[in-house]
Amino acid sequence: MSNPRRILLADADAYFVACARLADPTLADVEQLIVGGRSDRGVVTSASYACRPFGVRAGMPMAVARRLCPDATVVSVSREEIQRRHDMVAAVLQRFAPEVVAASVDEFYLDMSGTERLYGGETLAVTAARIREAVREETEISLSIGGGAGKTVAKMAASLAKPGGVHVVAGGEEGTFMRRFAVAEIPFVGPVFAESLARRGVRTVEQALRIDQATLGHWVGESRARWLYQRLRGVDDSPLREEAKNRSLGRGRTFAFDHTEMETLRSELLRLVTELGPTLRSEGVRAGTVALTVRDGDFTDRRAQRALPDAVRSDRAIYRAALELLSKLRTDRAAPTRAMTLTLSHLHPDGAPRQLALFGSDAAADPEREERLSDAVDRLRARHGAGAVLPARVVGARPDEQTSRFGPPRKG
């Protein structure tokens, strides 16, 4: 048998709150700090530890958080700041581990297998503590680090280490370690899965260990049973880096009010296109499929998608396809719209040969000309700021934003 793997999960403590304080030093002494969206209809992205005794948690509706913790200061953080700090942390981690994989914006898996000699035989916990200290010194971000033979155990160990600690599960102890948890605490066991087990009286790992795999298979299906059976015993051979099969890019927005006017929805859709199109092009890909999801006022999510005969990359081509989807969704059900998300998938490298449609779906459209136009707009924005060029309909729909949109171009 080969040596067990040595996996660490480094998880940033209240990451968005930390970024908010670093971006705005006046927040450094504000103990009760909540990061969330600007909208009153948003949720908590991250809450400082001082807010947590009040019951404030990530994902909680902002209205509830304000009621629980009325003295808290609520701020938002730019995506750029979040990404910048993420890159800084990653750079430090890469000095310590041969393989570092970002699992999300505030979590990194490190494969420390085979580094025993490199670290002079010190324990994994000691190495983890040194990594924690180096990241704190160089980036001012506090990590909690969990360790073990697989990703699941490492992640659950990190939850015990929080905030700002290290917890490493010794090789061979994984099974014992798991026995202290509820099944719902295992990553990827969500509320629905947990409830289907709870209905059979199984809530804790201890209880689940008494169920044989065939019975679990009857309850939740064979593949999930096999998966759970292993996780319950601390067994997890999954590789650090899982190949994403169908990558996608999306942009969405929850509106301040539910919208019923098609004209308003069209201009909101155009806004999403003008945000998403540049991202698509900067990634150097085309999209083969366009999907639109609307959330109705009653919280019903409905989705329409279309595979395109030619993969697209211009704003106009994306907008044309998305508008058809919007019309379809509105025809199916004319309910007020609370939120809208535009998603592009089946992404191909831009250089890949395009399928040439024998019969163009729109005789008036000239794809190449439209792509050159989008490229030109991207260049203008890069030079003069994101607000420099906006479609007329978007500007017209938001008179309150016109002054800032049309302010003097930044020197650059």
Next chain:
DNA sequence: TCTGGGGTCCTAGGACCC
């Protein structure tokens, strides 16, 4: 309490092909 925004993966039915 009243529910964000960014994603990935899975399932299931229907169309279509061999």
Next chain:
DNA sequence: TCTGGGGTCCTAGGACCC
């Protein structure tokens, strides 16, 4: 005329993650 099984693609919906 009535019948098969497998494979792939598309679409829609949903679970789950941070």
